[in-house]
Amino acid sequence: MASGPLKLGFPVKVLGNPALKSNDARRAQSNPHLRVSLGYLADIFDYLERHDIRMYRMSSDIAPYATHPDMPQFHSMVRDCAAELANLGSKARDLGLRLSFHPSQFIVLNSPDPDLVRKSIWDLTSQAEMLDLMELGPEAVLVVHVGGVYDDRLAARQRWVDTWPTLPEPVRRRLVLENDDLRFSCADVLHIHGETGVRLIFDHQHFWCFNPEGLGLRDALAAMLASWPGEVRPKVHFSSPRTEMRQLARKNRRTGKAETVNVAPVWTGHADFVQPFEFISFMRIAVGLDFDVMLEAKAKDLALIKLRPDLLRYAPDVAARFGLLAADREELEDEEKALMEPEGSS
Template identity: 80%
Template sequence: MKSKPLKLGFPVKVLGNPALKSNDARRWQSDPHLRVSLGYLDEIFDYLVKHDIRMYRMSSDLAPYATHPDMPQFHAMVSDSAADLAAIGKKARELDIRLSFHPSQFIVLNSPDPNLVRKSIWDLASQAEMLDLMELGPEAVLVVHVGGVYDDKDAARQRWIDTWATLPEPVRRRLALENDDLRFSCADVLHIHEYTGVRLIFDHQHFWCLNPENLDMRDTVEKMLASWPSHVRAKVHFSSPRTELRQLTRKSRKTGKNEIVNVAPVWTGHADFVNPFEFTTFMRIAEGLEFDVMLEAKSKDLAIIRLRPDLLRYAPDVAARFGLTAAQQQAFEVEEASLLEQPA
């Protein structure tokens, strides 16, 4: 049986239509609510379908203040919105939109501070509850990083393993662990998987930024994809590094006045768009492997809208894996022009 085409997705903010909001961002004094966020999400789904994008990362602030320790008036927000979550989840399934969360950097499961760990687990449990109430399949995951090193990397890694056993079942069922660019490499998350069984997310840019073990990319991708159940399609993250010269305003040590200085790029930074040649190279290295791709470019949905015609032009073999055909080339180019060439 022929496999379904691979999917391309983007996170949270829609740049092709700035009027679309990703969540209810009002302050607590205005009584923000998950139901308002779900109304915004419904409109985003319509935009995704219009542009044939079938993968999306929802805002981690979808349920505002739902786990704020000092605001109990918001704590029942998720359960009170069960019917609304079920409705939006049904729409996502009918439209074949793959959804996920990527909780904030404040979610740390390996902290030596037990209070921070408890708060992190609460946040994850709330987001897992939303995915369950939306009745989404096992492909809808919560993506996290290992956390901090805290002066002892081995101990920090072990704390994550120890915390795993304390997680509520819905969190363990939904959790996925990603390699990062500064602290915990693919080798580290593979080690954690060995002791926990947690699913793994391969991040291409992070792999290049942090691979002290000199792992082979193809072999590493295969091992990380194998951490997923055989009936669930894995996903990976892809972004290109920023390459442009940056200009920053700094205070001069000599004069005490502000001055503009040129600064070289930092390779952990994400580019606005995806370099199609880097993407093609990666996809050819991973030939024969099945996974959806979350693009973490700063231009969000516009990066997908630009990449699709680029793949058809430069790498038809890769384009075919995403279900793209030569007959779509002109339509994609018109779409790109309409969204990228409008006045700023």
């Protein structure tokens, strides 16, 4: 098991400095390239170092069009950037950064359409190749969901199991499977792990949204953490549900005119920030279990930077697990204020 404090991370977009880009988002006619994205990532790594953030999810779009079937001119960009990827990986290791990808919802390994599965495997192979060229350890993973139900959940689950042995070795070595909030529960992914050995990601909010088997939180968490080899620290996903009233534009059926209506929140939606008391309760239930935490709050790095002084204020025992000390509190509060209330704002 990895030693040292637990890590907090966030995905992709940096809100504390909007000038930082996560990937080369230019259209194909402008010849975007992985090399440009790697330059952007190097700047993001500097930002992470300044704010003592040691875990980050890279954009799954850093190699634009690298697997687009109709654009072969982009297909070699990962191999062409081998030296740049090695340099960035060395920088990540020097900074103690834990990195990952979370490929898009279009990556589906249990589809009944073999062409979609083939394309999904191609995308995963490209992303695994980037992690390998960066020379990152087994903690650098590709996070996926099971996929669709396709009118038969058990058959869909079995198709994922059947696809597993067809995956290239670099993909199997990097792939991890997450429980979701609507279709496949912790029990489902634990079943798949038993058939394949794939490592599992416990998602806290998804657990509460979809747990038809009624598993206990600590039991489910412990079982999923145990899917990781002993020398690699597992990680989990944490987010708080959005509680605000939503306002939606709808057409009035009687008048035919557009109007704004108030709608209750959907509990699968993610809040901007992490509700600290919910996080503290989770970490106390999980005492004795080691894992890093990817925060999936909409406020990204700002949510992480706010959570740290909140933990010191309300739960020093939990803060200590992340290497946060009482002496850090004033500095972390100043950091939070500087990013949330930039100079010149009213």
